[in-house]
Each structure stands twice: as C-alpha cells, then as structure tokens.
Amino acid sequence: MTTLKVGIASYGEMKARTLRIARGEHRPSTDEPKVWFTSTESFAKVLSVGNRELLQTIADKTPGSLDELARLTGRAKSNLSRTLKTMAGYGLVRLEKGERGRIIPRVTHDRVELDLSLTRRQPVDRKRKAA
Numbered sequence: 001m002t003t004l005k006v007g008i009a010s011y012g013e014m015k016a017r018t019l020r021i022a023r024g025e026h027r028p029s030t031d032e033p034k035v036w037f038t039s040t041e042s043f044a045k046v047l048s049v050g051n052r053e054l055l056q057t058i059a060d061k062t063p064g065s066l067d068e069l070a071r072l073t074g075r076a077k078s079n080l081s082r083t084l085k086t087m088a089g090y091g092l093v094r095l096e097k098g099e100r101g102r103i104i105p106r107v108t109h110d111r112v113e114l115d116l117s118l119t120r121r122q123p124v125d126r127k128r129k130a131a
Contacts, residue, residue: 004109007033
C-alpha cells in the first residue's frame, strides 16, 4: 500500500492555492499534500480511533458489502455509509460497485502523513480584530 500525504489549510488558503495553480503561478511538487483538511479538528474526527479501527477491519476482513461490514463491526449500515463516503472524499477508502449494486469498501492507503506548519502566520481577519 501507500502513504497518503495530507495537509491542513483554511478554505481561503485552499482556494488561493487552487487559483495559483490554475494561473500557472504554482506547480505542486510530488512531496506536497494531495488531500487537504480545513482544520486539525476535522482531520482528527475523520481519523478517530473508531474510524481507524473501521479501516483496519476493512483491510483485514475485506468485506464484500456494507451489510457484511455492518455485521463485522456492529455499526449501523447507514452510519457506515456516511462515514465511508466521507473517508472516500479524503481518499482513505475506495467504494467499488459489486454484484447487484453492492458497495464494496477498500482501504487505499496504509499510512497517513500530516504536513502541518506550526509557525506559519495566518493573515489577520480585520473584521474580527475590529470587533
């Protein structure tokens, strides 16, 4: 498997980065994050202990459907579906179509590397400062 490199950036920072890329002002290097979270809190929520256990179950047991995964984990299918869609959006899992429309979850990476600057200065939000 592979390592997924993720970063933390505000919506505004991600938008500005995307525009710089579109204008040709920035060419992402291969070591830059491929997936971005808007906060460390959202990163921690998606990769909570329970969700990491879910990923481990998928990797170990390779369930053939969400029904089978629900039986293996004791979690409700609707809860699993929501969680897996979120994880798929961040590239942590792939949801494949199986027989008779079954959704088959697959773990796509075995590690996550967080690229987080601790000293980068954030632009001052003048509206908040004035309040």
